[in-house]
Amino acid sequence: MQVRNEPWKPLIVAFCCNWCSYAGADLAGTNRLNYPADVKIIRVPCSCRVNPLFILRAFQRGADGVIVCGCHPGDCHYTSGNYYARRRMTLLFSMLDYLGIEKGRTRVEWVSAAEGQKFAETMNSFVETIVSLGENKRLEDLRCKTE
Amino acid sequence: MEQQNMREEILFTANADPKKCMKCGKCSGACPNYDKMEYHPHQFVSMVQEGNVEPLLESESLYLCLTCMVCVERCPRNVQPARFIEAVRLAKIRQQGENRLKPQDVPELIDEDTPQQLLVSAFRKYTK
C-alpha cells in the first residue's frame, strides 16, 4: 500500500447509464447542484454493462465506494437491462457482505434523466456514508499472507 | 376498543384487502338476502376500509349474512366481502366475550325439522 502524505479523501466511482443516470448527472450540473468532487463518473451504455469485475477492480485500485446508477426499473432504454443489473448487483453485494466487507460501500440507485436533484442528493449521502466508513481496507486485507 | 384498533383487528381477521375494491357493487347485486340487510356486502368492505365499523357492529345485518359466499365468488377484484362480514361478526362475538349459545339450551330450541347442519353452523357462529 502506498504511503499517503495528504489527509485521506474518499474516492468514489459512479457507473452511470448513458440514457437516464448520466443525463441525471448532467442535469445536476445544469442546475448547479453541488456534490463532492470525490465522485468520479464512468459512462456506460446501460447499468447491465457494469461487470462485477469493474467494481472489484475499482476497490482493488483503491476506491472507497462504488455506486451503480441506472434507469428506474421498467424504464430501461434497452427494456430489460436494469432488471439484469439489479439481480447481478444484489448477488454481488450480498457476497461482499458475506465476506465481511462493510455494508454501504456498494450501492445501486435508480436515477432518471429528470432527477438531477436526486442524483446530487444520492451522491452527497453516499459520500457521507463512505466518509463514515473510512478508508477501504477490508477487501485489500481479506487475503493477507502475513497472517 | 377504539374504532381504529377495531378496524385493524377486523382487517387482520379478514385477511383480505379492502383497497382492492373498485366499488362496482356486484357483491350486493348478487346478494340473496340484500333486502333484509341494513348494511350490504359492499358497504361492509367500504366501511371497514374507512374505519367506520361501529355501525356495523351494532347492526343486525351481521347475522343476516347467509355466508353463501356468492359475493366472494362474483367479485371481479377478489376482495372477498364475506370475509369482512365474518370478521366483523367475530369482532362482535369477541367483544361480547361470552358464548351466545349453550349446549344445554339447544334441545329446547330444536324441533324435528331442524337440520343437523344448522346446529353445527349455529355452534360455529354463536359459540366461542
Add this chain to the structure above:
Amino acid sequence: MQRIGVFVCWCGSNIAGTVDVKKVAQTLGREPGVVFSADYQYMCSQSGQDLIKDSIKQYKLTGAVICSCSPRMHENTFRKAAAAAGLNPYMVEIANIREQVSWIHKDMAAGTEKAIILGRAAIAKVHLNAPLIAGESPVTKRALVIGGGIAGIQTALDIADAGFPVDIVEKSPTIGGKMAQLDKTFPTLDCAACILTPKMVEAAQHENVRILAYSEVAEVKGFVGNFTVKIRRKARYVKEDVCTGCGLCTEKCPQKKAPDEFNLGLSNRRAIYIPFAQAVPKVATIDPDYCMMLKTGKCGVCSKVCGVKAIDYTQKDEFIEENYGAIVAATGFEPIGLDKFDEFAYSLSPDVVTSLEYERLMNAAGPTGGTLLRPSDLKHPHTIVFVQCVGSRCDEKSEKGVPYCSKVCCMYTAKHAMLTREKYPDTEVYVFYIDVRTPGKNFDEFYRRAVEQYDVHYIKGMVGKVVPENGKLKVQASDLLENRQLHIDADMVVLAAAIEPDKSARPLATMLTASMDTNDFFTEAHPKLRPVESPTAGVFLAGMCQGPKDIPETVSQASACAAKVIGLLNKDRLVGNPCVAHSDELMCNGCSQCANVCPYGAITYADKEFRMPDRTTAVRRVAQVNPAVCQGCGACTVTCPSGAMDLFGFSNNQIMAEVDAICK
C-alpha cells in the same frame, strides 16, 4: 502507441471560471501518448473545431480527447469534426468537465484536480480505442402487414401510397376484421361498412398492395431490413384467381348447417360461402368441416354449378416465401370467452348476448335484417339490460377476466343504448356501470346525449345474477347510489365482454422475437416515445395487438406505424450503431447465456471448426452477433463468463482502464 491530442474547452467562463484550464491542458499534455494539448474559449465553435481539425492533420493524431461539456451535448459535433479531418470518429472521447466538474464544484483546486483525473480516464480509454466503422445492411423495399383489420388495411394503404409494395396476410377468408362486423361507429354514428368497405376495395385495387387472405405466417427469419417470411396459404378449395364471386355455389350448396362466423353463430351459412357481400377478395371458400364432398366424397354440387370451373377439391395448403424489410403486427383482438361468467346466464339463454353479437342483431346485413329481435323467439325486446365491465378490470390473479380496462366498452354501450332508444322508443334501456370512462373527442358529450336526450337509465352498480324464467330474464343488480337492490324483468341482456389480444399473437411474437406483456399485448419499444415500434428492430405495431384502443386511435396508430415503416424502407442501406457486441469465437463456449439475456434476439449460434492443440479439428458451437440487430446495451458481455463477448466502444479493458485511471 496512439498519438493523442487533448483539447480543453473554456466554455467561456462556464468551465474556466472554476477549473484552471491551462493547468489541465499542461498536465494532460505530459500524459504518455499525448503529443498535443491546447485550450480554447469555445471548442464547439467553428474556429474551435478548426483547431481540432488542423491539429489532427498537423500532428498526425490517432486519437483525440476533448475536455468540455457533456458528451450528450457535443459528442456528435466533435466526432463529425474529427471525421472531416480524416480521423475515425470513434477515436474521439469526451471528458465531461462542465456538468460534472465546473458547474458543481466551487473549489478551483478540487475542480482542476478532478478535471485532470477525468481527462486521464478519457486518455486511458482512447489508448484502447479502435477505429469503428458502422455496419451497413441493405433494405428489402417491401413490407408485410400481419392482420387485415382496419389497423392492417390503414397501415398497408399508407405504406403503399408512399410507393412501397405491401403484403397483407389475413387468416380469415376476407379482410375487414372486427370493424366489418360493427353496425355504427361512435361518436359520429356513421355506419362501419360505409367507411370501411371503400378502404377494403382501395386496398384490393391498389397496385402496391397484395392481399394474402386465408393465410398465416408460418416462419420468420432474418432481421430488420432483411426478413424472410414463410406464409401458409390455406386451401380454399376454390381457385382464387378464377372465382368471380358470383355466389351461385353458395345458393346451391345443400349443406345449410354451418355456423356463420361473420354473424358470430347467430345464423347459419352454407359449407361453401362468401363471408359477407363486400368481402375482399370476393371469393368463395369451402369449409372443410362441413363440406360433404370433402368429408364423404359425395356431393359436388358447387363444382357442377360453377360457370368458371373454379372449384378444386384437391387443393392443398401451399407455402410461399417472401422477403420483407419491415413487418407490422396488426393482429387485433377478440372478446373473451364468457363461459366462466355463469351468473349472467350467457350459456343458458340465447337472449343474453355479447355486445359484438348485439352489433350483428342491429345490423341491416345481420341475421335479423336490421330489425332488433331477440334470438330466442324473434320477438321485439321491450326491456334491455346492458352490463359493462364483464371480465374487464378483474383482479390480476383472476382466472375469469383480465386486469385492464378494455377502453371501448363504455362508448359502444352508450352507442347501443342510444341507437336502441332511437329506433325503438318503446324500449326501456338500463346500463349498469362501475365508472363511465369517456376520454376522447366528443365522447363525453355522446354519453351525455344518451342520458339526457335518449333517457337511457344509467345505474351505478353491477348485475349480480341473471336467471332465465318464463321467457324473461330476471336481472338482480345493485343500485349503489340509491342503496337498493334492483330486480328487473328484462327481455335481453347485453354483456360488454372484455377484449383480449387475438390468440394468434403469442406464437407470432415468438416467431418475430418481439416481446409481449403478461396479457399477451405486444410491448412497445418505449411506452411514451416509441409507441408504434416493437423493441425488435424492424417490427412495428398497429391497433389492438398493442393495447385496447378504439377506431380513431387505431387508425392514427396505423398511420404512425406506416410512417415509421416508410422511413425505414426509404433507406437504401441501414447504417448501424458500431458500438455493438461481438464475440471472440476462440473463447466462446457456445453456452447460450448471452442469447438468454439479449432483449433483441441479436445473438445466434453457428457450429464452427477449430484446430485443437493436438492438431486435430473439433466442431464447436459459437455465438455470433448480428450487428444490424444489436443495440449495444452490453447485457451479454457481463453474462459471458469467459469474456468472449465484448462491446465495441465500451469494451471490458476500456472501462477497466478508466477505472484504473480514476483510481490511480
Add this chain to the structure above:
Amino acid sequence: MQDRMIARAKELLENGTVDRVMGWKKGEFIYDVTPAVFYTADELEKDFVMNAFTAANVSKYLIAETKKPGRILAFLKPCDSYSFRQLMNEHRVDRDNVYIVGIPSWGKADMEKIRALGITGITDITEKDGDLLVTTVMRETHAVKKYDVYLEKCKNCKSKRIVVYDELLDGENGEDVPNNRFDEVAKIEAMPPDERFAFWRGELSRCIRCNACRNVCPACSCEKCVFDNPKSGVENKAPADDFEENLFHIIRAYHVAGRCTDCGECSRVCPQHIPLHLLNRKFIKDMNELYGDYQAGETEQVRHPVTNYRDDDAEPGIVYTRGGSGR
C-alpha cells in the same frame, strides 16, 4: 458394484454401442484414484475401479470427449449427472455421443478424515449395515461411521437421483435427499461482520492460487478463462498483489452462480482445504431466497436466475436490510 460395471462396460464395448469408457482408474493406493478413459476389455479388467474414493466428477471430461469421433460410455453418479445435465443445457456436451449408465452412490470417503481417526495403510473399504469396514495392511478391520468420514459434498448430499441417463445400473433411480447444506452458510451469515471477515480472511489467506478448484469445476469449463485472457483486463497468471486472489474467488463464484450444481468438487480438491463450496452455496441460497428455488442441472431449463428477471425483484438494498442476526 465394480464387477457389474466392468461387465456392463464390456458388453457395451462388445456390441458396439460405445467404443470407449469413461471411468476411474486404480492408482498405487486404494484412495489414489483418477478419472480415465478405457478403450479395451483388458484395460477395464486391469485398472477400472469403483470404490469409496471414486468421488471425482467425470462430467467435465465429457466436454472434450464428446467432441471426438465415436461414442463414449460414461458412468455417472447422481451428482455427476446434475453437472452433465447443466452442461447439456449449455450445449457444451453432445448428448448423442455419450451413453450414460447411471450408478448409485452411497457417498464417498475423505482419506484425510480416515487418517485423522488414526487408521493408516488402508487396503480395502467395504460397506456393511451403514458402517464402513476399513481393512489395513496390518490385516486389521476398523468399523467407522460413514458420516464421520464422508467428504463434505456427500455429507450434505442433495439428491440421489440421476437426472439424465440411458440406463440405470440398478434399474431404479434414487430420490432427492433432505439436507442441511445451507446451515453452514447461515451460520456464517449470522456472525457479526467482523467475525465473518476474520473467518474468510483466515480461509482465503491460505490460497496458493494453484487453480485446482477452477480445473476441476464442471461449470468452470470456459474455452479460455477470463483470468487467462489478456483482453479481459484482469489477466493475472502471476498475481500482482494479494487482492488478485480475492478477486479470483469472488468472480469465480459469481461466474458459476446459477450454473453451479453444488457438486462440491472445488472444496474436495483444494489442497489448502478452503471451504470454497460455501461461496457457491451462498449464491445458491441467495438465489433460492430472492428469486425462488432453483437447482442447476435438475431440468432442461436454460435460463437460470442470473440470466432471468422479474419486474418485482428485490432491490439490491435488501442485502443490507433483510433479517438475520449479525446484520
